[in-house]
Amino acid sequence: MARGEETRKRILDVAQDAVLAKGFDATSIDEIVVNAELTKSGFFYHFRDKNALALALIERHIEVEDQLFDDLLQRAYELTEDPLQRALIALKLLAELIEDMPNGHPGCVVATAVYQDRLFDREVREANRRAVLGWRRRFRAMFDDVVAVYTPHDDVDLDQLADMVSSVIEGGIVMARALAEPSVTAQQIMLLRSYVNMLFSPRIKLAEK
């Protein structure tokens, strides 16, 4: 790794720790440069402004998260051949993953950006949008596989269902933080799993109302 590349990474690492612990606003550049052991000028050499730092953090975070999702789906695929079971396993794994995070999920960066519109510019919002669309695509594919074999018992749009995974995660994070009960997020995911199960699991027929 080139010298500059290394410093840039050091800045991002230091910044990420601080941001996850205290929020983006609360993290000052002065503080970052102290911990990253360089000067303010050095910081601005690498990042045009705080926006550029946010963008880099988000992009890096999205990459990591995408990899995480991929691994998770990959594992679910290895564990069974049944597409519904794969989906259910994936959701279970997801819940466990989030459950295991020490003080709850560190707070999805996407949501952080969403709720601080002023701070971030078009580029950041675009990166955000792409990330969410990526999740949609991923989970949509998972559900596509399911409907190829199982008939849903309700007329749901698969894109919307795929979005529900992200939606429940994001909402679960907000709830967990608001309630100061870290386990809430995983619980909510398990409820979504219950829905998916109920939606696709075969049964004889509905009773008349």
Add this chain to the structure above:
Amino acid sequence: MARGEETRKRILDVAQDAVLAKGFDATSIDEIVVNAELTKSGFFYHFRDKNALALALIERHIEVEDQLFDDLLQRAYELTEDPLQRALIALKLLAELIEDMPNGHPGCVVATAVYQDRLFDREVREANRRAVLGWRRRFRAMFDDVVAVYTPHDDVDLDQLADMVSSVIEGGIVMARALAEPSVTAQQIMLLRSYVNMLFSPRIKLAEK
């Protein structure tokens, strides 16, 4: 209304408009006092600091939102006697309510506070927590009525299910903003409605897998 009371309300009104439009951080006190037609000293006479303003805004917002939920549940109760139908109608009304909001839900204040921990102190977080617990209690009561008549087809915790309403709303708002697709929130609520329906609607029995 006393004179001071009136000024205080004027400040809150002006601040609320600005905050919903641009976010809390982006709204400066200088700007508020100009639009509210008073001086900085006048502002600080009414609010100790910006935190106190946030607290007042949140408390007022929670009151309005609680009233909204009450009205909504009240209407659902008037429309039918069946507790499941009441729940389904309530969720449908909720989706419509959010759908009708011009540029999507103005962004739930609770979530805003959650994602800017630095800014807000213990009091604000406590108010937040109380609000969320209030929603839980409300929707929990709704589902309690349902299980008194209908047997759920999956072993779900009713508090968690009640939380799912809030969770899906909050997550839906995040998704709507991230995707710049305001309709997403209402769609997600309708998916939750589909789950509730599927969870409680009577049917003959599940087929064996």
Add this chain to the structure above:
DNA sequence: CCAAATCCCTACTGCGAGTACAGTACCATC
């Protein structure tokens, strides 16, 4: 009429983002 309550006015501190710009250390290339 008097004393709170409700402001106004001016001036100031302190912090953080960002700018300007000159100078430096190191490394590769010709």
Add this chain to the structure above:
DNA sequence: GATGGTACTGTACTCGCAGTAGGGATTTGG
């Protein structure tokens, strides 16, 4: 071994915003 690019350091600013300090004015209720 001179040249030039990359990656910084150091100093010294500006500007916007939160919050403070303190005196003065006005309005209102008892």
